[in-house]
Amino acid sequence: MTLQLRIDDDSWFTACALSDLIPGRGVAALLPDGRQAALFTDRAGRPYAIENRDPFSGAQVLSRGLIGSANGRPFVASPLLKQRFDLETGLCLDDETVAVQTFAVRVGVS
Amino acid sequence: MSTPPTIVVVGHGMVGQRFLEALAERGVTNRARVVVLCEEPRPAYDRVQLTSYFSGRTPDDLALGEPDFMDRHGIELHLDDPATAIDRESRTVTSRAGRTFTYDTLVLATGSYPFVPPVPGKDAEGCFVYRTIEDLLAIEAYAKTARTGAVVGGGLLGLEAAGALSGLGLATHVVEFAPRLMPVQVDEGGGAALLRTIEGMGLTVHTGVGTQAVTTDDAGVVNGMSLSDGSTLETDLVVFSAGVRPRDQLARDCGLSVGERGGIAVDEQCRTSDPAVFAIGECALAVDGRVYGLVAPGYEMAETAAETIAGTAEEASKAFTGADMSTKLKLLGVDVASFGDAHGHAEGCLDVTYSDSRSGVYKKLVVSPDGKLLGGVLVGDADAYAMLRPLTGSVPPVAPEQLIAPAGSGSVTLGPSSLPDDAVVCNCHNVTKGQVTACSSLPEVKKCTKAGTGCGSCVKLIGQLLPQSGDKGLCGCFPHTRSELYEIVRTLRITSYATLLDSHGREEARGGDGCEICKPTVGSILASLSNGYILDGEQAALQDTNDHFLANLQRNGSYSIVPRIPGGEVTPEKLIVIGEVARDFGLYTKITGGQRIDLFGARVEQLPLIWTRLVDAGFESGHAYGKALRTVKSCVGQTWCRYGVQDSVRMAIDLELRYRGLRAPHKLKSAVSGCARECAEAQSKDFGVIATANGWNLYVGGNGGATPRHADLLAQDLSDAELVRLIDRFLMFYIRTADRLERTSTWLERLEGGLDHLRDVVVHDSLGICEQLEAMMATHVSGYRDEWAETINDPERLSRFVSFVNAPDAPDPSVRFVPERDQIKPDLTFLTLEGTRAG
Ligand code: SRM
Numbered sequence: 016m017t018l019q020l021r022i023d024d025d026s027w028f029t030a031c032a033l034s035d036l037i038p039g040r041g042v043a044a045l046l047p048d049g050r051q052a053a054l055f056t057d058r059a060g061r062p063y064a065i066e067n068r069d070p071f072s073g074a075q076v077l078s079r080g081l082i083g084s085a086n087g088r089p090f091v092a093s094p095l096l097k098q099r100f101d102l103e104t105g106l107c108l109d110d111e112t113v114a115v116q117t118f119a120v121r122v123g124v125s
Numbered sequence: 126m127s128t129p130p131t132i133v134v135v136g137h138g139m140v141g142q143r144f145l146e147a148l149a150e151r152g153v154t155n156r157a158r159v160v161v162l163c164e165e166p167r168p169a170y171d172r173v174q175l176t177s178y179f180s181g182r183t184p185d186d187l188a189l190g191e192p193d194f195m196d197r198h199g200i201e202l203h204l205d206d207p208a209t210a211i212d213r214e215s216r217t218v219t220s221r222a223g224r225t226f227t228y229d230t231l232v233l234a235t236g237s238y239p240f241v242p243p244v245p246g247k248d249a250e251g252c253f254v255y256r257t258i259e260d261l262l263a264i265e266a267y268a269k270t271a272r273t274g275a276v277v278g279g280g281l282l283g284l285e286a287a288g289a290l291s292g293l294g295l296a297t298h299v300v301e302f303a304p305r306l307m308p309v310q311v312d313e314g315g316g317a318a319l320l321r322t323i324e325g326m327g328l329t330v331h332t333g334v335g336t337q338a339v340t341t342d343d344a345g346v347v348n349g350m351s352l353s354d355g356s357t358l359e360t361d362l363v364v365f366s367a368g369v370r371p372r373d374q375l376a377r378d379c380g381l382s383v384g385e386r387g388g389i390a391v392d393e394q395c396r397t398s399d400p401a402v403f404a405i406g407e408c409a410l411a412v413d414g415r416v417y418g419l420v421a422p423g424y425e426m427a428e429t430a431a432e433t434i435a436g437t438a439e440e441a442s443k444a445f446t447g448a449d450m451s452t453k454l455k456l457l458g459v460d461v462a463s464f465g466d467a468h469g470h471a472e473g474c475l476d477v478t479y480s481d482s483r484s485g486v487y488k489k490l491v492v493s494p495d496g497k498l499l500g501g502v503l504v505g506d507a508d509a510y511a512m513l514r515p516l517t518g519s520v521p522p523v524a525p526e527q528l529i530a531p532a533g534s535g536s537v538t539l540g541p542s543s544l545p546d547d548a549v550v551c552n553c554h555n556v557t558k559g560q561v562t563a564c565s566s567l568p569e570v571k572k573c574t575k576a577g578t579g580c581g582s583c584v585k586l587i588g589q590l591l592p593q594s595g596d597k598g599l600c601g602c603f604p605h606t607r608s609e610l611y612e613i614v615r616t617l618r619i620t621s622y623a624t625l626l627d628s629h630g631r632e633e634a635r636g637g638d639g640c641e642i643c644k645p646t647v648g649s650i651l652a653s654l655s656n657g658y659i660l661d662g663e664q665a666a667l668q669d670t671n672d673h674f675l676a677n678l679q680r681n682g683s684y685s686i687v688p689r690i691p692g693g694e695v696t697p698e699k700l701i702v703i704g705e706v707a708r709d710f711g712l713y714t715k716i717t718g719g720q721r722i723d724l725f726g727a728r729v730e731q732l733p734l735i736w737t738r739l740v741d742a743g744f745e746s747g748h749a750y751g752k753a754l755r756t757v758k759s760c761v762g763q764t765w766c767r768y769g770v771q772d773s774v775r776m777a778i779d780l781e782l783r784y785r786g787l788r789a790p791h792k793l794k795s796a797v798s799g800c801a802r803e804c805a806e807a808q809s810k811d812f813g814v815i816a817t818a819n820g821w822n823l824y825v826g827g828n829g830g831a832t833p834r835h836a837d838l839l840a841q842d843l844s845d846a847e848l849v850r851l852i853d854r855f856l857m858f859y860i861r862t863a864d865r866l867e868r869t870s871t872w873l874e875r876l877e878g879g880l881d882h883l884r885d886v887v888v889h890d891s892l893g894i895c896e897q898l899e900a901m902m903a904t905h906v907s908g909y910r911d912e913w914a915e916t917i918n919d920p921e922r923l924s925r926f927v928s929f930v931n932a933p934d935a936p937d938p939s940v941r942f943v944p945e946r947d948q949i950k951p952d953l954t955f956l957t958l959e960g961t962r963a964g
């Protein structure tokens with residue numbers, strides 16, 4: 016089984032095998048247009064994908080943050096200065112003026 | 126084009142600086158030229174904390190305001206150039222360097238000068254005053270050749286100066302004319318309690334005697350004092366601290382009205398008799414006929430004057446009519462506080478007192494006939510000060526006796542919750558409880574209200590007023606502290622984070638994903654207790670990113686590498702390998718503050734390649750990324766040094782190898798010095814060892830960093846085996862009971878019973894757990910394996926070290942470097958640019 020992201024209107028990009036992910040941790044994927052995505056699965060096996068770039072430092076590191084859940088919402092904490100980002104909406108939970116892009120994800124069979 | 130108005134400020138002390146900040150906050154610095162004449166050779170500093178210079182704060186630490194404050198607001202500051210004359214006719218000020226400034230508004234903030242009684246010999250070599258950093262530097266230098274010191278004056282400042290002299294190693298005398306110490310603040314009972322405590326600290330106090338003369342030797346150097354009771358005192362150094370007088374000479378010379386006993390007379394807006402001239406701070410005589418020698422009223426005057434100058438004449442909204450004289454003495458070891466109407470001057474008021482002459486505790490509250498708290502004096506135990514001061518002026522919720530009775534005898538400790546919202550909790554900045562509770566953290570409080578940034582005596586209370594105070598839980602997932610979780614994991618033998626979260630987490634967090642706070646904490650507890658490879662199974666998902674990649678993440682997403690160099694000892698061959706690795710991978714190389722070498726700028730996929738070479742050469746992980754043992758620094762010791770009495774290098778290496786890899790609530794640092802000269806700085810470490818002729822002294826709880834703390838001596842003259850056993854116990858007891866990210870220093874400060882309790886537990890085994898603690902350390906020592914050696918030999922583990930899961934060979938193109946002093950540094954411009962391009 017693979018993890019696929021929607022990178023434009025209706026094309027899905029296969030990023031990796033689902034088994035490449037440890038629940039609770041992330042990996043980074045290089046997209047065809049040179050952008051980077053951070054992929055995660057949570058404890059229940061649900062996949063998430065957001066931009067890898069930490070908007071506070073500019074560094075491509077969000078995939079290396081720890082994920083968690085608060086009030087039922089999944090988030091990742093930046094490994095640099097620990098701001099939290101909602102994994103579904105991309106909104107920064109510590110500064111509402113900041114957000115990261117999110118990608119739709121699905122589990123593919125190929 | 127009209128020229129902007131000019132505001133000239135004379136004096137750049139605490140109040141002058143506050144005035145400038147108040148002007149800037151009101152935007153006045155944008156529309157006016159502001160010129161400041163400063164007599165001292167350095168810009169404004171925290172005079173209130175002056176004495177902390179002797180406990181290690183540097184003059185730079187004492188500086189007030191942001192470093193770029195003057196530049197940012199375009200304020201012209203002339204250091205070392207006092208004003209010498211004012212011409213009110215032509216509205217000009219002349220300085221000593223001969224500069225002349227024309228002002229539209231003039232603000233005098235010249236402070237006070239120390240009063241030196243006109244006794245013979247007062248100007249002799251060895252006589253000092255205590256007001257400026259320069260005074261302290263001079264006293265410090267002179268004290269090196271002195272053995273005895275005397276302070277003239279037993280008030281607040283005199284006692285502070287006496288504490289400082291005694292801290293410099295001088296046998297110290299205090300000579301006070303009044304019949305008791307601190308006569309302004311405390312009453313007779315308080316003075317008696319204070320006397321006992323001060324004498325208990327080894328100072329000699331002479332009350333009720335005046336200083337008649339300072340005597341000198343043939344060379345004119347101080348050698349003693351003669352006192353009004355006919356006695357004499359031998360002393361090498363005299364500090365005058367007999368009160369201060371407002372510096373009003375400039376004002377007098379230009380014909381401004383001054384008070385009979387000094388002070389530049391001002392109205393409620395801090396205007397002098399000339400409406401173009403203001404006076405604020407200690408040089409001003411307020412409308413209530415008082416000159417205030419404290420910083421809080423000065424700050425209020427600064428705000429008032431700034432408000433008046435910023436506003437139009439009609440709408441001067443602020444007024445300074447007088448202030449409260451509350452003080453808390455910061456002298457080490459003696460708690461003294463007085464607040465409100467401490468002497469009971471109000472009509473018909475009543476006293477409630479508690480006194481225990483054995484322990485030197487004296488407390489008095491002054492209460493009005495209708496039950497309002499008017500003021501009080503606390504000596505020997507001033508814990509209640511922070512709570513009582515804000516209650517002043519209102520009827521306390523419980524009987525006054527209960528507020529001052531000793532713990533356990535019917536006393537009631539008022540929680541901060543019982544304070545009304547308008548109670549002033551920070552006196553220095555006049556901040557109320559309501560303003561504090563509107564914020565959510567101490568940094569926010571400091572930023573938004575300035576509370577806590579003055580004398581600091583309110584910080585404890587503020588901490589209690591802020592949220593999360595009721596809930597000691599680690600985070601949103603667990604209601605327990607780290608040490609409670611440790612006990613749960615240990616006694617229930619829990620081996621997984623998920624099990625712990627689902628069985629002991631907060632209701633709403635069970636079944637969830639936890640968070641970035643508790644995951645690494647529990648990861649560390651599991652590692653301390655089980656000693657396995659930290660990146661196996663579920664454990665891998667718990668580690669902070671640094672532990673996950675066994676390296677330290679840097680700001681551009683690259684990593685740094687710190688190989689362990691036990692005791693700081695390294696062979697030329699190993700140094701060459703480090704050099705070659707750094708050269709081949711293009712890494713920035715720096716000697717760290719911990720006697721080893723840091724290599725910066727590696728990409729994730731380079732880490733295993735680099736470590737393969739390092740491991741081959743015999744290096745191990747230095748755990749610079751872990752909450753674990755960092756370094757054990759050493760000095761060369763007996764082997765080379767002419768003073769050394771033990772082999773400090775060998776001991777440092779032994780200790781570093783023994784405790785390497787030990788996971789703890791926070792990082793652990795150590796050092797071993799070969800003699801009391803302490804070249805390895807062991808007393809600033811979590812555990813530090815200093816050689817003696819008979820063995821080793823063990824110090825614990827030291828810290829550098831943000832809040833430095835000198836370590837405490839735990840045990841003396843230990844043999845090698847005794848030393849190691851005691852450190853084993855100490856470390857395991859810390860790991861077991863400390864909170865998350867609590868260094869040994871803060872842990873020891875918090876530990877109930879402090880050092881004595883610690884000694885009872887780890888030296889005298891009062892809890893009967895030492896055997897267990899030693900056994901746990903033995904398990905750690907025997908189970909230690911190098912994390913990097915394990916990683917590079919395991920393909921499965923290695924597969925994690927890639928920049929991209931779908932392109933394992935591709936380097937991350939955003940990690941770029943530019944040259945810097947013949948090496949590299951991160952290309953941060955690229956990272957910002959990339960953001961603008963993508964966004
Ligand atoms: C490299 C080094 C600076 C240097 O160029 O010399 C350094 C670098 C860092 N220090 Fe340090 N500290 C270094 C010696 C020190 C020292 C001096 C010493 O150890 O003798 C101190 C004061 C002593 C002490 O800790 O008591 C020190 C006090 C801190 C603190 C404040 C700790 C405190 O208790 O207040 C932090 C922050 C923290 O740990 O929370 C910190 C945190 C850091 C971090 C880990 C910050 C971070 O999270 O990125 C830095 C990362 C280093 C890296 O990426 O490799 N560093 N740091 C030094 C590494 C020593 C080593 O070989 O392991």
Ligand SMILES: Cc1cc2nc3c(=O)[nH]c(=O)nc-3n(C[C@H](O)[C@H](O)[C@H](O)COP(=O)(O)OP(=O)(O)OC[C@H]3O[C@@H](n4cnc5c(N)ncnc54)[C@H](O)[C@@H]3O)c2cc1C
Pocket residue numbers: 135136137138139140141162163164165172173174175176206207208209234235236237255256257282285372375405406407408417418419420421423452453455580
């Ligand atoms: C050791 C010590 C401990 C203290 N502890 C406390 C405490 O715990 N709580 C408390 O509230 N207060 C305390 N104080 C008092 C507090 O420091 C003062 O109230 C405060 O500094 C007053 O500020 P100011 O700006 O009026 O005067 P200062 O801070 O004295 O500043 C006046 C400045 O003006 C300069 N100056 C004078 N004449 C001229 C001139 N003609 N031209 C240019 N510059 C000139 C002086 O050199 C000085 O730098 C303490 C003071 C000392 C010395």
Ligand code: SF4
Pocket residue numbers: 760761762763766767768769770773798799800801802803804805
């Ligand atoms: S601490 Fe003592 S033995 Fe070690 S180098 Fe310094 S003087 Fe020499």
Ligand code: FES
Pocket residue numbers: 550551552553554576577578579580581582583584
């Ligand atoms: S009371 Fe002095 S800083 Fe708050």
